[in-house]
Amino acid sequence: MLPGFHSTQQCLHINRKLPNLARHILRYLREHPEAQDTIEGITVWWVSERAIKHWLPQVRNALSALVARGFLEEYNQADGRTFYRVRSHPPPDD
Numbered sequence: 001m002l003p004g005f006h007s008t009q010q011c012l013h014i015n016r017k018l019p020n021l022a023r024h025i026l027r028y029l030r031e032h033p034e035a036q037d038t039i040e041g042i043t044v045w046w047v048s049e050r051a052i053k054h055w056l057p058q059v060r061n062a063l064s065a066l067v068a069r070g071f072l073e074e075y076n077q078a079d080g081r082t083f084y085r086v087r088s089h090p091p092p093d094d
Contacts, residue, residue, distance in 0.1 A: 024046070024050050025042065025046060025047065025054065028046040028049075028050070029086075053056075063084055070087055071086070071087060072084050072085065072086060072087055073086075073087045073088070074087060
């Protein structure tokens with residue numbers, strides 16, 4: 001339990017009143033009750049971790065759409081990573 005919270009119910013009630021980012025930080029602390037960090041560390045490790053999990057599928061879909069429409073091209077490196085870049089020739093007008 002987080003310091004200052006008397007029950008899980010109280011913690012959930014407070015969550016609804018907090019800004020979205022504050023809720024993300026609170027969720028991280030619930031999952032990692034011993035965590036502590038600087039503002040920079042919290043931004044990099046706590047906040048960006050959740051943002052990446054949230055945005056990754058949407059970024060994947062956006063890249064697929066851009067490749068399919070000819071705006072980007074993708075290429076694979078020998079290590080298996082896929083890279084994206086602007087297509088060398090613009091796509092034809094629709």
